[in-house]
Amino acid sequence: MPFLSPTRRGVLTFASLAVALLLLVPSVVRAHVTVWPRTAAHGAYERYVVRVPNEKDVATTRVEIRFPAEVRISSFLEVPGWKLEVVTDSAGKITGAVWTGNLPPKRFIEFPFVAVNPKEGASVVWPAIQTYAGNQLVEWTGPEGSKTPASVTKLTARPVTGAAADSAAHADSAARSAAAASSSGSSSTPLYISLAALALALVSLGLSLRRPETARA
DSSP: OOOOOHHHHHHHHHHHHHHHHHHHHHHHHHOSOEEEOSEEETTOEEEEEEEEEOOSSSOEEEEEEEOOTTOEEEEEOOOTTOEEEEEEOTTOOEEEEEEEEEEOTTOEEEEEEEEEOOSSOSEEEEOEEEEETTTEEEEEOBOTTSSSBOEEEEEEOOOOOHHHHHHHHHHHHHHHHHHHHHHHHHHHHHHHHHHHHHHHHHHHHHHHHHHHHHHHO
């Protein structure tokens, strides 16, 4: 094995630590509260899941999510071992949810709910607050790219289904039939002209054959 000077050994050790840290950073960045799916359709009933990982050495004891005003929450799925508190405004509209329980370190949990997506807009933002044992809070409410970003669901155009799809299909079929008929009619026009010309020629021939007979009479 070749001899390495102390300086070179120090450089190699530093490089190894740097690589290890770079490999560790993505896992730390990803370890935040997220809402899935990350893409959904406008106006659709969607089954969402709040995914909560515990990346600390103490338990997560409370998870709170605030629902955007443009989203209508329909229902929740009970999660064993966790107590759910639904937050509403003075009109009875669901504006948030709080789950309390115990999530040990190096574990994750999911809290499902059903919501109706807004019919317009580019995205939905889901602010959340994660509480650890000892009342330590992490607010996942920042913009994308920050250290504590709020989860975002991108909204896309709703696919055409059911009666609307059938109507569109019938309209397309009718358009194709009309185009085919128009094409067929256009291509038949020269044939009709040829037949008319042939009929005129036969009539002219018949008249020319009868003229000598008329002259002899």
